[in-house]
Amino acid sequence: MKRNITLKLKLLLAVSIAVATGTGAVAQQRAKQHMTARDTVIWGLPINKVELKRNADLMTVNMDLKLSDYVMKGDQVSVFTPVLLNGKDSVEFNPVGLYSRLRYIQYLRDDHDAAGGENEVSFPYSKRPEVMEISQSVPFEEWMNGATLFMKRCDYGCCQSILGEDIVPLGRWYETTYTPSFNYVTPVAEKVKMRELKGKAYIDFPVNMTDLYPDYRNNPAELLKIIATIDSVRNDKDITIKEITIKGYASPESPYQNNTRLAKGRTATLKKYVQNLYQFDENLISTDFEPEDWEGLRAFVETSGLEHKKEILSIIDDSSLAPDPKEALIKSRYPSEYDFLLKTVYPGLRHSDYTIEYTIRQYSDPEEIKAIMAVAPQKLSLDEMFVLAKTLEPGSNEYNEVFETAVRMYPNDETANLNAANSAMQRNDFESAAKYLDKAGQSDAAVYSRGVYATLTGDYPKAIELFSKIAGTMPEAQEALTTLNELMNF
Numbered sequence: 001m002k003r004n005i006t007l008k009l010k011l012l013l014a015v016s017i018a019v020a021t022g023t024g025a026v027a028q029q030r031a032k033q034h035m036t037a038r039d040t041v042i043w044g045l046p047i048n049k050v051e052l053k054r055n056a057d058l059m060t061v062n063m064d065l066k067l068s069d070y071v072m073k074g075d076q077v078s079v080f081t082p083v084l085l086n087g088k089d090s091v092e093f094n095p096v097g098l099y100s101r102l103r104y105i106q107y108l109r110d111d112h113d114a115a116g117g118e119n120e121v122s123f124p125y126s127k128r129p130e131v132m133e134i135s136q137s138v139p140f141e142e143w144m145n146g147a148t149l150f151m152k153r154c155d156y157g158c159c160q161s162i163l164g165e166d167i168v169p170l171g172r173w174y175e176t177t178y179t180p181s182f183n184y185v186t187p188v189a190e191k192v193k194m195r196e197l198k199g200k201a202y203i204d205f206p207v208n209m210t211d212l213y214p215d216y217r218n219n220p221a222e223l224l225k226i227i228a229t230i231d232s233v234r235n236d237k238d239i240t241i242k243e244i245t246i247k248g249y250a251s252p253e254s255p256y257q258n259n260t261r262l263a264k265g266r267t268a269t270l271k272k273y274v275q276n277l278y279q280f281d282e283n284l285i286s287t288d289f290e291p292e293d294w295e296g297l298r299a300f301v302e303t304s305g306l307e308h309k310k311e312i313l314s315i316i317d318d319s320s321l322a323p324d325p326k327e328a329l330i331k332s333r334y335p336s337e338y339d340f341l342l343k344t345v346y347p348g349l350r351h352s353d354y355t356i357e358y359t360i361r362q363y364s365d366p367e368e369i370k371a372i373m374a375v376a377p378q379k380l381s382l383d384e385m386f387v388l389a390k391t392l393e394p395g396s397n398e399y400n401e402v403f404e405t406a407v408r409m410y411p412n413d414e415t416a417n418l419n420a421a422n423s424a425m426q427r428n429d430f431e432s433a434a435k436y437l438d439k440a441g442q443s444d445a446a447v448y449s450r451g452v453y454a455t456l457t458g459d460y461p462k463a464i465e466l467f468s469k470i471a472g473t474m475p476e477a478q479e480a481l482t483t484l485n486e487l488m489n490f
Helices: 101-110 218-236 256-278 292-301 309-316 322-331 335-349 365-375 383-389 397-409 415-424 431-439 443-455 460-470 475-488
Strands: 017-020 031-037 038-040 047-057 058-065 077-086 089-092 095-097 121-122 132-139 148-156 160-176 193-201 240-251 285-290 354-359
Touching: 031 047, 047 160, 047 218, 058 077, 077 132, 077 160, 101 121, 101 397, 160 475, 193 218, 193 397, 218 256, 218 475, 240 256, 256 285, 256 354, 256 443, 292 309, 292 335, 309 322, 322 335, 365 383, 383 397, 383 415, 397 415, 415 431, 415 443, 431 443, 443 460, 460 475
Parallel strands: 095 121, 240 285
Antiparallel strands: 017 031, 031 160, 038 047, 047 058, 058 132, 077 089, 077 095, 077 148, 148 160, 193 354, 240 354
């Protein structure tokens, strides 16, 4: 492959670490360029500032030819052409031609092509510039890695007869590129997909009574919360309800024995209401109760601005006190604050917490999984989402969306966070990747991905430290170490 390119008289920047970002399925890379070149003098022509540099998809050659020092012998043309060569592959950059007076007149008069071809930059010898600054670019191709830059000289006589040729190496160009291998982890399959929904209802009961009146005060809205939660799973053909648990709480005012009666009785009444409403088997609903919700009271006081917050918390936390003396002590020592708690906080301590445990059937067809993920991703397990991901183009928007959905549904799962981190790095979103890696655990796969992150963000020492920990168990880590050492040693 041999071609000429258009001359660009533009000096580019020096060789440095380059970051090439990708789109779609192409991941970010880290690359470092190196060229073994130095100032030299060949044929009496000083060649300075020799440089080859890759910039994205272009390979650029830079150099200065000190033409004022070159001595032309006789009536001839001297053509200097930079050539990049690697085995059978080569590319010629634009040549520079120096013409004796007679040859230049002949060139202009006969309207022939220049001795070096149509892209040659031509000067009469007597009017040559002192320094010719060359900066030319060609599309980068893989064969250029490891190629040698030469300067070729051809001398022509009358009628472009070749008087002599020579070619001298100026330097060799290398690029070490780190392209990470992303290690997605297959989630452990769930044998049974057990899930639960939780809620809290504030059912109003008449004072000191356990009878439930559905239309009493705010009960229609509170009962509807329970009904809506049950219906959200009961009406789904893929879901089977396994157990409903109701736990009732009373507030600390009144004797503890009476609150025990109220919490237990009200919970039983609510169970009967739900059971009759749905005709559930009696064994499907289990109950529990807490006579006084001191934990809820403590949580409010701790975050409140009460004047005697510390003192009230001390009384609440005093395990030597029974509930009734504890409440009486708060009431007697801090009456105004007790009155505030009684009116504004205690009503919220009378609540019924409910939990619905259910199973979801397994999915194996990718198209069905895709459809479910669009409308009800909470029904999918991590391994089912992974089944879908394996059918998609790595790095595509659909592919990334699977892992983003997975970590959204399972925000504390190490595998979900690890795979989401890999997906984020693959699309060059390093801010999200760092967040996910914090929750990805300490497995070899997680350590490896942190090494990939360190490499792609330029922290080579940290990357080497991480890859070294697992190089003996993960071939990808050992391969990354080898590449990193090359990058570090340039």
